Amino acid sequence: MKGCPFGSHRVIEPKGSLPQAAQRIDNTPRISDNEILIDVQTLNVDSASFTQIKGVCGDSEEAVAAMITDIVRSRGKLQNPVTGSGGMLIGRVAEIGSLLKGRGLETGDRIATLVSLSLTPLMIERIEKIHMDKDQVDIRGKAILFESGIYARLPEDMPDRLALAILDVAGAPAQVDRLVKPGMNVAIIGAGGKSGLLCCYQAKKKVGAGGRVIAVEYSPENADRLSRMGLADHTIVADATRPLEVYGKVKEVTGEALCDVVINNVNVQVTEMSSILITRDGGIVYFFSMATSFARAALGAEGVGKDITMIVGNGYTRGHASLALNILRESAVIRELFERLYV
């Protein structure tokens, strides 16, 4: 039997929707001819979702385990009911539907799914361990990948947890690679975080000697770490929720030219206006942050008469997984830091 390539055949309610918008999907671990069955090893819970869960559970590992089990039991997928977000997983291919055979994937291969857990059928048999500080959960269980679902083979030259952490945000540096050209002024807001550091690296590589990478970071410690890593030409310490402060400090660096491309990687709300103000007329803002408000961005740019292109951070860009993993191979300082933080 062949299912819908987007997985609509597993939607229980509401009918007519796709798995991501669905309230509840069928997580039966029996695949149709165009699905892939995965033995799950570790879940990487989306940062916004895990923060919300920990908030409710008061840092108790048992309560977190119970809440995750509960979500998956009632929805058939790990989609946080409050944030709507999911995360991703790593595991081993258990079975490949007949229609997807011979496409380069074999049973036993170790992969990371690159589609959100918010739409991935998941069945948890047992929770093995919760890594409270890494947003990761080791489990025994099964997941299903639809025909349209994307995945990456896990690399042999780095720990799984490291690959998992990187792959979660792989879309961001890949978009930087696409949008940034030699000689540009590029600002990265939330530059000291996981996706921010990868974006700084890729932007530095693309702008070349004639361009400039301006890192905007909230905490003085992380800004200092960033400077020492040599990943930006200028590091600005500022609160991205205060647009005039950010605007003033960026103008000290760029003058009236402002930035050609701005990448927003923060994890807090109301930072749209900072991004907009520091972008030059005709420039581009790439909102990778899931805390972005569509209306605030749309009305905000109009409100200051800025003719700029604002892009929604699509988590998928062709080649994003290998591009992001390659950064770890190229940059010893980033690898060293990320091993410390995420492994």
Added chain:
Amino acid sequence: MKGCPFGSHRVIEPKGSLPQAAQRIDNTPRISDNEILIDVQTLNVDSASFTQIKGVCGDSEEAVAAMITDIVRSRGKLQNPVTGSGGMLIGRVAEIGSLLKGRGLETGDRIATLVSLSLTPLMIERIEKIHMDKDQVDIRGKAILFESGIYARLPEDMPDRLALAILDVAGAPAQVDRLVKPGMNVAIIGAGGKSGLLCCYQAKKKVGAGGRVIAVEYSPENADRLSRMGLADHTIVADATRPLEVYGKVKEVTGEALCDVVINNVNVQVTEMSSILITRDGGIVYFFSMATSFARAALGAEGVGKDITMIVGNGYTRGHASLALNILRESAVIRELFERLYV
């Protein structure tokens, strides 16, 4: 005295924010040297906001008037506390700050503001009339335009209400003009509405004989009207909240090629996935609809492995006002319909 070009000097709370994000701004009708004072004639309330207000007030004109007065009294601007949106206004220039003189605008000129009412200082002296079916409110009052605020002179060759209705959505056809190229397949979702019709017209003009404009419209009556107006090559009747239905019907027209550019002009939620599915890999979705959810768009595209560019509908594009008004001069069928609906 010179104020902040973005109007931050009028923010009462929270300090550090800009007028759009502010809870409350100072609407005192005394201008600084880089502001413009306007004698307001009519407010065009954003469709989402007016619908919400009418919902609460149960279609009573008096209650609507009281609610609008109340919002403006407490916030210093007409920003709907629920939807966050505003609208725009037309009026006559009452006074020009000394630093903005000699830039082509004169006292007495009739203009429409092109920045949202959600950030425009407004003082209502009296509500003259509420046009319940046109989302418009005639008032006596004053408004302030900041230095960064944009406006358009009201045209002499059409009724004010018509110009006001068109200018409200001028950003959409201007973006179509920028994104659409000859020979493309272009879909307009919500094609039968105000912005949808303007987008169809502009798309038809740009794709030329080798391209196709596909209109997706909800109600059979409006779809029929659209077909008779000759503004699309194909008209599809479908519910944009049902992605597989829309996908199937668009594929009947385009085959596997799908659409190069998709413009979303609907006024209801959960239509992101329809827009994403009908876009070809490498194509563009332009979300003009203010009912767009950032997270649903970002996770939705990733979920089906679509490497597409999704753009936030910036209300401002250079030259958008004259482009939109010119459509009314060029197209007799659109002008005739809009005169009937909005004047």
